[in-house]
Amino acid sequence: MQSVDFPLVPEQLKLFWKTPLYRNAVYLIIGNGMGALLGFFYWAVAARLYSAEEVGTASAIISAIGMLAAFASLGLGLGLVRFLPETREQGNDLINSSLTLVLAASIVTAIVFILGTNFWSKELSFLRDNPVYFLLFVVFTAGTAWGNLIDNISVSERRSVFVTLRSLIYSVGKLGLVILMAGILNSSGIVSSWGIATIISILLIGVYCLPRIRRGYIPRPHWHWQQTRAILPYSISNNLSVMLWSLPTWILPLMVLNELGAESNANFYIAWTIGLALAMVPTSVATSVFAEGSFNETGLEAKALRSISLGIFITLPIILLLLLFGGKLLMLFGNDYVTNSSRLLQIVTLTLFPLTINQVYFSVLRVRKRMKMLLATATLITIMTLALSLMLLTEIGILGAGIAWLAGQTLVAVWAMFEQHWWTKLVHQMGTMISKGIRVNLKAV
Numbered sequence: 001m002q003s004v005d006f007p008l009v010p011e012q013l014k015l016f017w018k019t020p021l022y023r024n025a026v027y028l029i030i031g032n033g034m035g036a037l038l039g040f041f042y043w044a045v046a047a048r049l050y051s052a053e054e055v056g057t058a059s060a061i062i063s064a065i066g067m068l069a070a071f072a073s074l075g076l077g078l079g080l081v082r083f084l085p086e087t088r089e090q091g092n093d094l095i096n097s098s099l100t101l102v103l104a105a106s107i108v109t110a111i112v113f114i115l116g117t118n119f120w121s122k123e124l125s126f127l128r129d130n131p132v133y134f135l136l137f138v139v140f141t142a143g144t145a146w147g148n149l150i151d152n153i154s155v156s157e158r159r160s161v162f163v164t165l166r167s168l169i170y171s172v173g174k175l176g177l178v179i180l181m182a183g184i185l186n187s188s189g190i191v192s193s194w195g196i197a198t199i200i201s202i203l204l205i206g207v208y209c210l211p212r213i214r215r216g217y218i219p220r221p222h223w224h225w226q227q228t229r230a231i232l233p234y235s236i237s238n239n240l241s242v243m244l245w246s247l248p249t250w251i252l253p254l255m256v257l258n259e260l261g262a263e264s265n266a267n268f269y270i271a272w273t274i275g276l277a278l279a280m281v282p283t284s285v286a287t288s289v290f291a292e293g294s295f296n297e298t299g300l301e302a303k304a305l306r307s308i309s310l311g312i313f314i315t316l317p318i319i320l321l322l323l324l325f326g327g328k329l330l331m332l333f334g335n336d337y338v339t340n341s342s343r344l345l346q347i348v349t350l351t352l353f354p355l356t357i358n359q360v361y362f363s364v365l366r367v368r369k370r371m372k373m374l375l376a377t378a379t380l381i382t383i384m385t386l387a388l389s390l391m392l393l394t395e396i397g398i399l400g401a402g403i404a405w406l407a408g409q410t411l412v413a414v415w416a417m418f419e420q421h422w423w424t425k426l427v428h429q430m431g432t433m434i435s436k437g438i439r440v441n442l443k444a445v
Helices: 011-018 020-049 052-072 076-086 091-115 131-156 161-180 187-213 225-260 262-278 280-295 300-330 335-350 352-367 371-396 399-419 423-444
Strands: none
Touching: 020 052, 020 161, 020 262, 020 280, 020 300, 052 091, 052 131, 052 187, 052 225, 052 262, 076 091, 076 131, 076 225, 076 280, 076 352, 091 131, 131 161, 131 187, 131 280, 161 187, 225 262, 225 352, 225 371, 225 399, 262 280, 262 300, 262 335, 262 399, 280 300, 280 352, 300 335, 300 352, 300 423, 335 352, 335 399, 352 371, 352 399, 371 399, 399 423
16 A cells, blocks of 8 residues: 555545645535535424424525625625735724624615515515514524625635534524424524524624634724725625525525415425525535635636536536435425425426536636626526516426526526636546546555
8 A cells, every 4th residue: 555644645635635725615515515404404394393384484584584684795795705815904994894884784674674575575574563573583684694794704714614613503503493492483483593593603703713713803893984995896796796696596485485375485495495505515616716716816717617627526416316316305394395396306406517607607707806797697597587487487386486597597607608618628627637536546545
Protein backbone atom coordinates (compact mmCIF):
# COMPACT_ATOMS: atom_id res chain seq x y z
CA MET A 1 0.00 0.00 0.00
CA GLN A 2 1.29 3.48 -0.91
CA SER A 3 2.16 5.64 2.10
CA VAL A 4 0.43 8.97 2.42
CA ASP A 5 0.53 11.83 4.91
CA PHE A 6 -2.89 10.96 6.34
CA PRO A 7 -3.74 7.24 6.69
CA LEU A 8 -6.04 5.96 3.94
CA VAL A 9 -6.62 9.51 2.59
CA PRO A 10 -5.51 9.94 -1.06
CA GLU A 11 -3.58 13.05 -2.01
CA GLN A 12 -6.37 14.23 -4.29
CA LEU A 13 -8.84 14.28 -1.40
CA LYS A 14 -6.48 16.36 0.71
CA LEU A 15 -6.10 18.84 -2.14
CA PHE A 16 -9.87 18.81 -2.63
CA TRP A 17 -10.44 19.75 1.00
CA LYS A 18 -7.75 22.44 0.97
CA THR A 19 -9.52 24.19 -1.92
CA PRO A 20 -11.92 26.82 -0.44
CA LEU A 21 -14.31 26.45 -3.40
CA TYR A 22 -14.88 22.77 -2.63
CA ARG A 23 -14.53 22.94 1.15
CA ASN A 24 -17.15 25.66 1.56
CA ALA A 25 -19.41 23.92 -0.95
CA VAL A 26 -19.18 20.71 1.09
CA TYR A 27 -19.95 22.54 4.35
CA LEU A 28 -22.97 24.17 2.70
CA ILE A 29 -24.13 20.86 1.27
CA ILE A 30 -23.76 19.17 4.66
CA GLY A 31 -25.61 21.97 6.43
CA ASN A 32 -28.34 22.22 3.85
CA GLY A 33 -28.43 18.43 3.55
CA MET A 34 -28.98 18.00 7.27
CA GLY A 35 -31.62 20.69 7.11
CA ALA A 36 -33.30 18.95 4.19
CA LEU A 37 -33.20 15.52 5.85
CA LEU A 38 -34.46 16.77 9.18
CA GLY A 39 -36.95 18.96 7.33
CA PHE A 40 -38.20 15.83 5.60
CA PHE A 41 -38.78 14.17 8.95
CA TYR A 42 -40.30 17.40 10.24
CA TRP A 43 -42.99 17.38 7.58
CA ALA A 44 -43.42 13.61 7.91
CA VAL A 45 -44.10 14.05 11.62
CA ALA A 46 -46.36 17.05 10.98
CA ALA A 47 -48.35 15.06 8.40
CA ARG A 48 -48.88 12.31 10.99
CA LEU A 49 -49.70 14.53 13.96
CA TYR A 50 -51.75 17.22 12.23
CA SER A 51 -54.62 17.05 9.73
CA ALA A 52 -54.13 17.64 6.02
CA GLU A 53 -56.00 20.95 6.31
CA GLU A 54 -53.70 22.10 9.13
CA VAL A 55 -50.60 21.10 7.16
CA GLY A 56 -51.95 22.92 4.10
CA THR A 57 -52.68 26.13 6.02
CA ALA A 58 -49.37 26.07 7.90
CA SER A 59 -47.37 25.46 4.72
CA ALA A 60 -49.02 28.48 3.10
CA ILE A 61 -48.13 30.67 6.11
CA ILE A 62 -44.51 29.46 6.10
CA SER A 63 -44.26 30.11 2.37
CA ALA A 64 -45.59 33.64 2.91
CA ILE A 65 -43.05 34.29 5.68
CA GLY A 66 -40.21 33.09 3.46
CA MET A 67 -41.34 35.31 0.62
CA LEU A 68 -41.67 38.40 2.82
CA ALA A 69 -38.35 37.78 4.56
CA ALA A 70 -36.56 37.54 1.22
CA PHE A 71 -38.19 40.76 0.07
CA ALA A 72 -37.32 42.59 3.30
CA SER A 73 -33.68 41.48 3.17
CA LEU A 74 -33.22 43.91 0.26
CA GLY A 75 -30.50 41.65 -1.12
CA LEU A 76 -28.09 42.89 1.55
CA GLY A 77 -26.93 39.35 2.27
CA LEU A 78 -25.66 38.96 -1.28
CA GLY A 79 -24.30 42.49 -1.14
CA LEU A 80 -22.25 41.61 1.93
CA VAL A 81 -20.86 38.49 0.24
CA ARG A 82 -19.77 40.59 -2.73
CA PHE A 83 -18.40 43.64 -0.91
CA LEU A 84 -17.29 42.61 2.61
CA PRO A 85 -13.95 41.32 1.27
CA GLU A 86 -13.34 44.87 -0.03
CA THR A 87 -14.37 46.69 3.19
CA ARG A 88 -12.45 44.92 5.92
CA GLU A 89 -11.93 47.92 8.24
CA GLN A 90 -15.52 49.17 8.08
CA GLY A 91 -17.11 45.75 7.65
CA ASN A 92 -18.41 45.44 11.21
CA ASP A 93 -20.38 48.69 11.00
CA LEU A 94 -21.66 47.65 7.57
CA ILE A 95 -22.94 44.37 9.03
CA ASN A 96 -24.79 46.09 11.88
CA SER A 97 -26.24 48.71 9.54
CA SER A 98 -27.51 45.93 7.29
CA LEU A 99 -29.06 44.03 10.21
CA THR A 100 -30.80 47.19 11.44
CA LEU A 101 -32.20 48.05 8.02
CA VAL A 102 -33.40 44.48 7.39
CA LEU A 103 -35.14 44.39 10.79
CA ALA A 104 -37.08 47.57 10.05
CA ALA A 105 -37.96 46.48 6.51
CA SER A 106 -39.17 43.02 7.62
CA ILE A 107 -41.45 44.45 10.32
CA VAL A 108 -43.08 46.88 7.88
CA THR A 109 -43.41 44.22 5.17
CA ALA A 110 -45.04 41.69 7.50
CA ILE A 111 -47.54 44.23 8.81
CA VAL A 112 -48.52 45.33 5.30
CA PHE A 113 -49.02 41.70 4.25
CA ILE A 114 -51.28 40.88 7.19
CA LEU A 115 -53.38 44.00 6.77
CA GLY A 116 -53.88 43.13 3.09
CA THR A 117 -54.75 39.43 3.40
CA ASN A 118 -58.27 40.10 2.11
CA PHE A 119 -56.71 41.08 -1.20
CA TRP A 120 -54.13 38.32 -1.78
CA SER A 121 -55.13 35.37 0.43
CA LYS A 122 -58.45 35.40 2.25
CA GLU A 123 -57.63 31.96 3.64
CA LEU A 124 -55.03 33.67 5.86
CA SER A 125 -57.18 36.59 7.01
CA PHE A 126 -57.41 35.03 10.49
CA LEU A 127 -53.85 36.28 11.07
CA ARG A 128 -55.17 39.83 11.05
CA ASP A 129 -57.95 39.12 13.55
CA ASN A 130 -55.83 37.43 16.22
CA PRO A 131 -53.28 39.70 17.97
CA VAL A 132 -51.06 36.76 18.99
CA TYR A 133 -50.92 35.38 15.45
CA PHE A 134 -50.30 38.90 14.15
CA LEU A 135 -47.31 39.42 16.47
CA LEU A 136 -45.81 35.98 15.87
CA PHE A 137 -46.05 36.41 12.11
CA VAL A 138 -44.12 39.70 12.31
CA VAL A 139 -41.47 38.25 14.66
CA PHE A 140 -40.97 35.12 12.57
CA THR A 141 -40.66 37.15 9.38
CA ALA A 142 -37.98 39.36 10.95
CA GLY A 143 -36.18 36.30 12.35
CA THR A 144 -36.17 34.56 8.98
CA ALA A 145 -34.76 37.66 7.27
CA TRP A 146 -32.01 37.94 9.87
CA GLY A 147 -31.19 34.24 9.59
CA ASN A 148 -30.60 34.58 5.86
CA LEU A 149 -28.38 37.61 6.44
CA ILE A 150 -26.30 35.87 9.11
CA ASP A 151 -25.77 32.88 6.82
CA ASN A 152 -24.47 35.16 4.09
CA ILE A 153 -22.06 36.84 6.51
CA SER A 154 -20.59 33.43 7.33
CA VAL A 155 -20.28 32.65 3.61
CA SER A 156 -18.57 35.98 2.91
CA GLU A 157 -15.96 35.10 5.54
CA ARG A 158 -15.47 31.69 3.87
CA ARG A 159 -16.60 30.09 7.15
CA SER A 160 -19.56 28.12 5.89
CA VAL A 161 -19.20 25.74 8.82
CA PHE A 162 -21.30 28.24 10.80
CA VAL A 163 -24.08 27.92 8.22
CA THR A 164 -23.96 24.19 8.90
CA LEU A 165 -24.14 24.79 12.65
CA ARG A 166 -27.13 27.13 12.40
CA SER A 167 -28.92 24.68 10.12
CA LEU A 168 -28.41 21.90 12.67
CA ILE A 169 -29.71 24.00 15.58
CA TYR A 170 -32.72 25.17 13.59
CA SER A 171 -33.62 21.75 12.16
CA VAL A 172 -33.33 19.80 15.40
CA GLY A 173 -35.17 22.52 17.29
CA LYS A 174 -38.20 22.70 15.01
CA LEU A 175 -38.50 18.90 14.87
CA GLY A 176 -38.60 18.64 18.65
CA LEU A 177 -40.99 21.55 19.01
CA VAL A 178 -43.50 20.33 16.42
CA ILE A 179 -43.82 17.09 18.40
CA LEU A 180 -44.19 18.88 21.74
CA MET A 181 -46.85 21.22 20.36
CA ALA A 182 -48.99 18.49 18.77
CA GLY A 183 -52.32 18.20 20.54
CA ILE A 184 -51.85 21.60 22.18
CA LEU A 185 -52.09 23.79 19.09
CA ASN A 186 -53.61 23.27 15.63
CA SER A 187 -51.84 24.51 12.50
CA SER A 188 -50.20 27.22 14.63
CA GLY A 189 -48.18 24.44 16.27
CA ILE A 190 -46.42 23.81 12.97
CA VAL A 191 -45.75 27.50 12.33
CA SER A 192 -44.71 28.19 15.93
CA SER A 193 -42.21 25.32 16.03
CA TRP A 194 -40.71 26.53 12.74
CA GLY A 195 -40.49 30.16 13.88
CA ILE A 196 -39.21 29.59 17.42
CA ALA A 197 -36.43 27.33 16.14
CA THR A 198 -35.43 30.07 13.69
CA ILE A 199 -35.18 32.65 16.48
CA ILE A 200 -33.09 30.34 18.68
CA SER A 201 -30.65 29.56 15.86
CA ILE A 202 -30.01 33.20 14.93
CA LEU A 203 -29.52 34.21 18.57
CA LEU A 204 -26.92 31.50 19.11
CA ILE A 205 -25.03 32.12 15.87
CA GLY A 206 -25.45 35.89 15.72
CA VAL A 207 -24.58 36.63 19.34
CA TYR A 208 -22.08 33.86 20.09
CA CYS A 209 -20.46 32.85 16.78
CA LEU A 210 -20.28 36.01 14.66
CA PRO A 211 -17.85 37.76 17.05
CA ARG A 212 -15.60 34.72 16.60
CA ILE A 213 -15.85 34.88 12.82
CA ARG A 214 -14.98 38.59 12.64
CA ARG A 215 -12.45 40.03 15.07
CA GLY A 216 -13.82 42.97 17.03
CA TYR A 217 -17.40 42.50 15.89
CA ILE A 218 -20.13 43.31 18.43
CA PRO A 219 -23.79 42.97 17.35
CA ARG A 220 -25.63 46.19 18.16
CA PRO A 221 -28.20 48.55 16.59
CA HIS A 222 -26.36 50.81 14.17
CA TRP A 223 -27.14 52.90 11.14
CA HIS A 224 -24.60 54.43 8.78
CA TRP A 225 -26.28 55.55 5.58
CA GLN A 226 -23.09 56.22 3.62
CA GLN A 227 -21.83 52.65 4.12
CA THR A 228 -25.13 51.01 3.29
CA ARG A 229 -25.76 53.24 0.29
CA ALA A 230 -22.53 52.02 -1.32
CA ILE A 231 -23.82 48.44 -1.66
CA LEU A 232 -27.57 49.09 -1.78
CA PRO A 233 -28.03 49.43 -5.59
CA TYR A 234 -26.21 46.15 -6.21
CA SER A 235 -28.04 44.51 -3.31
CA ILE A 236 -31.49 45.63 -4.42
CA SER A 237 -30.86 44.42 -7.98
CA ASN A 238 -29.81 41.06 -6.58
CA ASN A 239 -32.80 40.97 -4.28
CA LEU A 240 -35.14 41.65 -7.17
CA SER A 241 -33.59 38.78 -9.12
CA VAL A 242 -33.90 36.44 -6.11
CA MET A 243 -37.48 37.52 -5.58
CA LEU A 244 -38.33 36.95 -9.23
CA TRP A 245 -36.65 33.55 -9.28
CA SER A 246 -38.17 32.53 -5.95
CA LEU A 247 -41.71 33.77 -6.55
CA PRO A 248 -42.89 30.38 -7.86
CA THR A 249 -41.56 28.60 -4.76
CA TRP A 250 -43.61 30.90 -2.53
CA ILE A 251 -46.64 31.64 -4.69
CA LEU A 252 -47.39 28.13 -5.93
CA PRO A 253 -48.48 26.86 -2.47
CA LEU A 254 -50.77 29.87 -2.16
CA MET A 255 -52.02 29.36 -5.71
CA VAL A 256 -52.77 25.68 -5.09
CA LEU A 257 -54.46 26.56 -1.79
CA ASN A 258 -56.71 29.13 -3.46
CA GLU A 259 -57.46 27.08 -6.60
CA LEU A 260 -57.66 23.51 -5.27
CA GLY A 261 -58.07 23.79 -1.49
CA ALA A 262 -56.06 22.98 1.63
CA GLU A 263 -56.04 19.19 1.17
CA SER A 264 -54.64 19.43 -2.37
CA ASN A 265 -52.10 21.94 -1.14
CA ALA A 266 -50.92 19.46 1.51
CA ASN A 267 -50.38 16.85 -1.23
CA PHE A 268 -48.58 19.44 -3.33
CA TYR A 269 -46.47 20.89 -0.53
CA ILE A 270 -45.01 17.59 0.68
CA ALA A 271 -43.62 16.71 -2.78
CA TRP A 272 -42.69 20.33 -3.42
CA THR A 273 -40.79 20.58 -0.13
CA ILE A 274 -38.80 17.41 -0.82
CA GLY A 275 -37.87 18.67 -4.28
CA LEU A 276 -36.85 22.11 -3.02
CA ALA A 277 -34.88 20.54 -0.18
CA LEU A 278 -32.80 18.66 -2.74
CA ALA A 279 -32.11 21.97 -4.45
CA MET A 280 -29.71 22.63 -1.56
CA VAL A 281 -26.97 20.91 -3.61
CA PRO A 282 -27.13 23.34 -6.58
CA THR A 283 -27.63 26.24 -4.18
CA SER A 284 -24.62 25.24 -2.08
CA VAL A 285 -22.17 24.87 -4.98
CA ALA A 286 -23.43 28.12 -6.52
CA THR A 287 -23.04 30.00 -3.24
CA SER A 288 -19.46 28.76 -2.97
CA VAL A 289 -18.75 29.99 -6.52
CA PHE A 290 -20.19 33.39 -5.63
CA ALA A 291 -18.11 33.69 -2.46
CA GLU A 292 -14.89 32.56 -4.14
CA GLY A 293 -15.49 34.71 -7.21
CA SER A 294 -16.11 37.75 -4.99
CA PHE A 295 -12.92 37.03 -3.05
CA ASN A 296 -10.90 36.54 -6.27
CA GLU A 297 -12.50 36.75 -9.72
CA THR A 298 -9.54 35.09 -11.45
CA GLY A 299 -10.48 31.77 -13.03
CA LEU A 300 -14.21 32.30 -12.47
CA GLU A 301 -15.29 30.23 -15.48
CA ALA A 302 -13.19 27.25 -14.38
CA LYS A 303 -14.66 27.50 -10.88
CA ALA A 304 -18.17 27.59 -12.35
CA LEU A 305 -17.62 24.51 -14.53
CA ARG A 306 -16.10 22.56 -11.64
CA SER A 307 -19.06 23.48 -9.47
CA ILE A 308 -21.64 22.42 -12.07
CA SER A 309 -19.85 19.10 -12.49
CA LEU A 310 -19.70 18.59 -8.73
CA GLY A 311 -23.39 19.40 -8.37
CA ILE A 312 -24.41 17.00 -11.13
CA PHE A 313 -22.30 14.15 -9.73
CA ILE A 314 -23.85 14.59 -6.29
CA THR A 315 -27.46 14.92 -7.46
CA LEU A 316 -27.45 12.18 -10.11
CA PRO A 317 -27.74 9.21 -7.70
CA ILE A 318 -30.32 11.11 -5.64
CA ILE A 319 -32.44 11.69 -8.74
CA LEU A 320 -32.24 8.03 -9.77
CA LEU A 321 -33.23 6.85 -6.31
CA LEU A 322 -36.24 9.15 -6.13
CA LEU A 323 -37.40 8.26 -9.63
CA LEU A 324 -37.34 4.59 -8.66
CA PHE A 325 -38.36 4.69 -5.01
CA GLY A 326 -39.99 8.08 -4.45
CA GLY A 327 -43.37 6.46 -3.83
CA LYS A 328 -41.96 4.38 -1.00
CA LEU A 329 -40.44 7.49 0.52
CA LEU A 330 -43.85 9.18 0.54
CA MET A 331 -45.26 6.27 2.53
CA LEU A 332 -43.72 7.92 5.58
CA PHE A 333 -46.29 10.68 5.19
CA GLY A 334 -49.26 8.38 4.62
CA ASN A 335 -50.91 6.44 1.80
CA ASP A 336 -52.82 9.48 0.54
CA TYR A 337 -49.54 11.23 -0.22
CA VAL A 338 -48.25 8.20 -2.12
CA THR A 339 -51.34 8.25 -4.33
CA ASN A 340 -51.50 11.99 -4.89
CA SER A 341 -47.88 13.22 -4.75
CA SER A 342 -45.63 10.56 -6.35
CA ARG A 343 -45.72 11.81 -9.95
CA LEU A 344 -45.23 15.42 -8.86
CA LEU A 345 -42.17 14.39 -6.83
CA GLN A 346 -40.63 12.72 -9.89
CA ILE A 347 -41.08 15.83 -12.03
CA VAL A 348 -39.74 18.21 -9.38
CA THR A 349 -36.74 15.90 -8.88
CA LEU A 350 -35.81 16.06 -12.59
CA THR A 351 -35.62 19.84 -12.27
CA LEU A 352 -32.36 19.45 -10.31
CA PHE A 353 -30.38 19.09 -13.56
CA PRO A 354 -31.26 22.48 -15.10
CA LEU A 355 -31.41 24.04 -11.64
CA THR A 356 -27.73 23.24 -11.06
CA ILE A 357 -26.73 25.03 -14.25
CA ASN A 358 -28.97 28.02 -13.53
CA GLN A 359 -27.80 28.58 -9.97
CA VAL A 360 -24.13 28.59 -10.95
CA TYR A 361 -24.91 30.81 -13.95
CA PHE A 362 -26.61 33.31 -11.65
CA SER A 363 -23.54 33.35 -9.39
CA VAL A 364 -21.30 34.11 -12.38
CA LEU A 365 -23.58 37.00 -13.36
CA ARG A 366 -23.51 38.36 -9.80
CA VAL A 367 -19.72 38.29 -9.57
CA ARG A 368 -19.43 40.04 -12.94
CA LYS A 369 -22.20 42.49 -11.93
CA ARG A 370 -24.28 41.70 -15.04
CA MET A 371 -27.48 42.63 -13.28
CA LYS A 372 -29.64 43.18 -16.38
CA MET A 373 -29.04 39.64 -17.62
CA LEU A 374 -29.62 38.29 -14.11
CA LEU A 375 -32.97 40.06 -13.88
CA ALA A 376 -34.00 38.99 -17.38
CA THR A 377 -33.36 35.27 -16.83
CA ALA A 378 -34.99 35.27 -13.38
CA THR A 379 -38.05 37.01 -14.85
CA LEU A 380 -38.29 34.44 -17.63
CA ILE A 381 -38.34 31.55 -15.16
CA THR A 382 -41.02 33.19 -13.04
CA ILE A 383 -43.33 34.22 -15.88
CA MET A 384 -43.15 30.85 -17.57
CA THR A 385 -43.66 28.89 -14.35
CA LEU A 386 -46.59 30.91 -13.02
CA ALA A 387 -48.33 31.30 -16.37
CA LEU A 388 -48.11 27.59 -17.17
CA SER A 389 -49.18 26.70 -13.63
CA LEU A 390 -52.23 28.90 -13.87
CA MET A 391 -53.27 27.15 -17.10
CA LEU A 392 -52.47 23.61 -15.98
CA LEU A 393 -53.65 23.53 -12.36
CA THR A 394 -57.33 23.43 -13.22
CA GLU A 395 -56.69 20.90 -16.02
CA ILE A 396 -54.39 18.31 -14.43
CA GLY A 397 -54.20 19.38 -10.79
CA ILE A 398 -51.00 19.76 -8.78
CA LEU A 399 -48.98 17.97 -11.47
CA GLY A 400 -49.33 21.08 -13.63
CA ALA A 401 -47.25 23.16 -11.23
CA GLY A 402 -44.39 20.65 -11.42
CA ILE A 403 -44.43 20.59 -15.21
CA ALA A 404 -44.37 24.40 -15.32
CA TRP A 405 -41.41 24.55 -12.90
CA LEU A 406 -39.41 22.03 -14.96
CA ALA A 407 -40.16 23.87 -18.21
CA GLY A 408 -39.08 27.28 -16.89
CA GLN A 409 -35.81 26.00 -15.43
CA THR A 410 -34.94 23.98 -18.53
CA LEU A 411 -35.46 26.90 -20.91
CA VAL A 412 -33.10 29.18 -18.98
CA ALA A 413 -30.50 26.40 -18.51
CA VAL A 414 -30.32 25.87 -22.28
CA TRP A 415 -29.88 29.62 -22.76
CA ALA A 416 -27.12 29.77 -20.10
CA MET A 417 -25.15 26.95 -21.74
CA PHE A 418 -25.24 28.71 -25.11
CA GLU A 419 -24.63 32.21 -23.75
CA GLN A 420 -21.56 31.10 -21.77
CA HIS A 421 -20.34 28.58 -24.40
CA TRP A 422 -20.30 25.89 -21.71
CA TRP A 423 -21.43 22.83 -23.69
CA THR A 424 -18.06 21.36 -24.71
CA LYS A 425 -16.19 22.80 -21.73
CA LEU A 426 -18.61 21.19 -19.28
CA VAL A 427 -18.29 17.79 -20.98
CA HIS A 428 -14.50 18.08 -20.76
CA GLN A 429 -14.66 19.16 -17.09
CA MET A 430 -16.91 16.25 -16.14
CA GLY A 431 -14.59 13.84 -17.97
CA THR A 432 -11.65 15.25 -16.05
CA MET A 433 -13.44 14.79 -12.72
CA ILE A 434 -14.34 11.19 -13.60
CA SER A 435 -10.76 10.34 -14.54
CA LYS A 436 -9.43 11.93 -11.36
CA GLY A 437 -11.95 9.97 -9.36
CA ILE A 438 -10.72 6.74 -10.94
CA ARG A 439 -7.10 7.64 -10.12
CA VAL A 440 -8.10 8.41 -6.54
CA ASN A 441 -9.64 4.95 -6.17
CA LEU A 442 -6.57 3.26 -7.69
CA LYS A 443 -4.16 5.08 -5.42
CA ALA A 444 -6.22 4.21 -2.36
CA VAL A 445 -5.80 0.47 -3.01
